[in-house]
Amino acid sequence: MENSQPAKKSNNPPKIVVLRWGHRPQRDVRLTTHVALTARALCASGFILSDVEDSHIRQTVKKITVHWGGTFQFEMGTPWKQAVADWRAKDGVVVHLTAYGENIQTSNVLDRIKSYAKDVLVLVGSQKVPGEFYSSDVSDFNVGVGNQPHSECSALAVFLDRFFSGEELAKDFGGAKMRIVPSARGKKIKSDTDP
Amino acid sequence: MENSQPAKKSNNPPKIVVLRWGHRPQRDVRLTTHVALTARALCASGFILSDVEDSHIRQTVKKITVHWGGTFQFEMGTPWKQAVADWRAKDGVVVHLTAYGENIQTSNVLDRIKSYAKDVLVLVGSQKVPGEFYSSDVSDFNVGVGNQPHSECSALAVFLDRFFSGEELAKDFGGAKMRIVPSARGKKIKSDTDP
Numbered sequence: 001m002e003n004s005q006p007a008k009k010s011n012n013p014p015k016i017v018v019l020r021w022g023h024r025p026q027r028d029v030r031l032t033t034h035v036a037l038t039a040r041a042l043c044a045s046g047f048i049l050s051d052v053e054d055s056h057i058r059q060t061v062k063k064i065t066v067h068w069g070g071t072f073q074f075e076m077g078t079p080w081k082q083a084v085a086d087w088r089a090k091d092g093v094v095v096h097l098t099a100y101g102e103n104i105q106t107s108n109v110l111d112r113i114k115s116y117a118k119d120v121l122v123l124v125g126s127q128k129v130p131g132e133f134y135s136s137d138v139s140d141f142n143v144g145v146g147n148q149p150h151s152e153c154s155a156l157a158v159f160l161d162r163f164f165s166g167e168e169l170a171k172d173f174g175g176a177k178m179r180i181v182p183s184a185r186g187k188k189i190k191s192d193t194d195p
Numbered sequence: 196m197e198n199s200q201p202a203k204k205s206n207n208p209p210k211i212v213v214l215r216w217g218h219r220p221q222r223d224v225r226l227t228t229h230v231a232l233t234a235r236a237l238c239a240s241g242f243i244l245s246d247v248e249d250s251h252i253r254q255t256v257k258k259i260t261v262h263w264g265g266t267f268q269f270e271m272g273t274p275w276k277q278a279v280a281d282w283r284a285k286d287g288v289v290v291h292l293t294a295y296g297e298n299i300q301t302s303n304v305l306d307r308i309k310s311y312a313k314d315v316l317v318l319v320g321s322q323k324v325p326g327e328f329y330s331s332d333v334s335d336f337n338v339g340v341g342n343q344p345h346s347e348c349s350a351l352a353v354f355l356d357r358f359f360s361g362e363e364l365a366k367d368f369g370g371a372k373m374r375i376v377p378s379a380r381g382k383k384i385k386s387d388t389d390p
Contacts, residue, residue: 103364106377149236183295184336
């Protein structure tokens with residue numbers, strides 16, 4: 001990928017899907033839920049919980065999407081190798097978020113990713129990921145949101161915020177039953193039955 | 196605060212301390228650890244685990260700081276009201292991160308916060324926070340990293356990344372025993388005993 005020429009840009013803005021690897025159903029349920037909700041709120045198009053199933057997370061994500069709007073695809077159980085192979089077969093780019101990767105602030109890695117103007121699969125691990133994740137067989141780019149250990153949830157949030165240039169936080173989520181009215185004080189919510 | 200004039204800027208860049216409210220020692224241990232490590236990695240100066248103690252989190256944060264460098268203050272058990280009162284007594288600004296707040300992307304709230312050039316205490320809840328958090332008795336600003344529900348960890352990461360204009364991810368953490376050498380492929384670590 002990195003030696004090939006960036007593709008001709010299409011008129012459709014690139015989409016991002018987040019693949020969560022290494023989820024352990026009980027231990028990781030809250031963190032993985034936060035990763036999935038971050039993906040949704042910061043305008044990824046979908047989420048793949050690879051290799052395992054966790055109906056609790058699916059229910060939470062579905063419930064949030066029904067209430068708060070938008071379309072967000074949720075998939076689980078797909079083997080990660082298959083998900084990556086499928087993505088590459090569709091000419092998508094694969095980005096692995098890791099503290100060991102090229103620094104998103106001090107390198108031009110984000111510009112290089114965006115120059116392809118292709119859909120991006122973002123791999124987000126939990127515990128130690130398989131070594132293959134770092135190789136060109138799996139990832140086109142290894143990206144560090146800084147090079148200090150912190151949180152896959154935070155790394156994903158900053159990556160999405162920068163990838164979408166902040167515009168994802170201004171997006172209106174269509175079909176919402178409830179909308180927050182941003183306020184300096186208190187909680188204001190508008191329901192779809194309000195005038 | 197919002198009616199007063201921004202203070203004359205000092206030469207010292209403003210510092211941020213993160214206060215985590217509502218931590219439940221067993222249930223929240225991993226999420227709160229991620230929040231604390233995000234605070235550290237994205238260059239907050241310290242972390243207050245309010246109202247409760249959790250030695251497991253303190254140990255993890257201390258261990259990471261010893262290995263990966265920098266100075267990062269960790270405090271726990273302080274009642275949140277006292278921490279906020281102490282902060283205000285030192286003329287600091289208090290920012291509450293909440294999905295109900297002024298949108299960091301669509302409003303000028305971040306510019307207004309930064310115009311004060313004062314140290315900032317960032318309040319990060321877990322479950323439903325006390326209603327007082329939204330009032331001017333506690334918070335100078337209520338800020339939404341978007342207005343969709345997601346994760347306090349992600350909200351904090353994006354807030355810090357924007358507050359520090361991304362420069363926090365380029366910072367060298369002094370006194371580290373181990374440093375990651377950012378790489379396109381694989382894991383490269385330099386220890387302080389390497390030549």
